[in-house]
Amino acid sequence: MNPYALLVMLSSLGIGTTMTASSSHWLAAWMGLELNTLAIIPLMINHHHPRATEAATKYFLTQATASALIMFSTIMNAWSTGQWDIKEMSNLTSNMLTIALAMKLGLAPLHFWLPEVLQGITLTTGLILSTWQKIAPMILIYMTSNSLNFNLLMILGITSTVVGGWGGLNQTQTRKIMAYSSIAHLGWMMIIIMLLPKLALLNFLLYLTMTSSLFITLMLMNSTNINSLSMSWPKMPVIAALSPMILFSLGGLPPTTGFMPKWFILNELIKYHATATATIMAFSALLSLFFYLRLAYSFALTQSPNTMNSYMSWRHKINQPTMMLAIPTVMSIALLPMTPNLLSW
Numbered sequence: 001m002n003p004y005a006l007l008v009m010l011s012s013l014g015i016g017t018t019m020t021a022s023s024s025h026w027l028a029a030w031m032g033l034e035l036n037t038l039a040i041i042p043l044m045i046n047h048h049h050p051r052a053t054e055a056a057t058k059y060f061l062t063q064a065t066a067s068a069l070i071m072f073s074t075i076m077n078a079w080s081t082g083q084w085d086i087k088e089m090s091n092l093t094s095n096m097l098t099i100a101l102a103m104k105l106g107l108a109p110l111h112f113w114l115p116e117v118l119q120g121i122t123l124t125t126g127l128i129l130s131t132w133q134k135i136a137p138m139i140l141i142y143m144t145s146n147s148l149n150f151n152l153l154m155i156l157g158i159t160s161t162v163v164g165g166w167g168g169l170n171q172t173q174t175r176k177i178m179a180y181s182s183i184a185h186l187g188w189m190m191i192i193i194m195l196l197p198k199l200a201l202l203n204f205l206l207y208l209t210m211t212s213s214l215f216i217t218l219m220l221m222n223s224t225n226i227n228s229l230s231m232s233w234p235k236m237p238v239i240a241a242l243s244p245m246i247l248f249s250l251g252g253l254p255p256t257t258g259f260m261p262k263w264f265i266l267n268e269l270i271k272y273h274a275t276a277t278a279t280i281m282a283f284s285a286l287l288s289l290f291f292y293l294r295l296a297y298s299f300a301l302t303q304s305p306n307t308m309n310s311y312m313s314w315r316h317k318i319n320q321p322t323m324m325l326a327i328p329t330v331m332s333i334a335l336l337p338m339t340p341n342l343l344s345w
Helices: 003-022 026-044 050-080 089-105 113-119 121-131 132-143 149-167 175-192 197-221 227-235 236-249 259-271 275-300 321-334 338-343
Strands: none
Touching: 003 026, 003 132, 026 050, 026 121, 026 132, 050 089, 050 113, 050 259, 089 132, 089 149, 113 121, 113 175, 121 132, 121 175, 121 197, 132 175, 132 197, 149 275, 175 197, 175 259, 175 275, 197 227, 197 236, 197 259, 197 321, 227 275, 236 275, 236 321, 259 275, 259 321, 259 338
């Protein structure tokens, strides 16, 4: 892509998210969401391939439907309340808005587009779609959390964690695995966002950190399926050794950072006497942990003299800078000791 066109697209992504996050008027927030959608589509179809075209078409149709629902619900809300303020939502329109934002994020059962879209685009665009593109809808849910339907969010959250865990079990493509990982993590956020919005925001920030570090690792390794991960050690031994720790953090195992939000959320659910929900969430986390362990096995436990399931490749020296990987990797692994400070909130 032309560097000037790439600069315009990346700037539009930043401006769209900033516009949505800083606005208190529904029309301005909707314009930011639309700017985000239109800016990422050229990045998706930059590599002219039928799968990329299919992914961009599916993404556009899904996001256009969600945007139409958001516009319709906000117009109905303005008609019933007489104002366009984001924090003032009527009961009539909150359910429609929740469904529209769930479609934007890819929450189950509105998740069918996310694995297919991620599979058809590059790892770099997949990183943007899995992290940056989720900021604006998540901020809108955070700002309207007091007006949304609690039961609907609980259903979406439980369904997303279970579907995200089950869906990733039989996948061999790393991008589809990351898609189902995203669905499962967003389910944890939806469960707690009405009970404790700050905790949902903390979970979202840690999700962005862990997902970014794993995507950057896959980009450096140029790995799009599980079998290709078995050649990671000859290419970059240090990153191959640290990658299982990132995967354990995504799965929520101590002593990594990912254990912190899951522990907090389960603790809060038990405080609110939602023991059955906490049990379902804990068991669904085990499902997600299984395919994280599959990836960790391919990263670090398939070296000689073990049997390898992939073809040997040329070991070219990788000269790409790794500073962008170092910072999120350290944050993904070593932030658990900060838990006492966060408990004082």
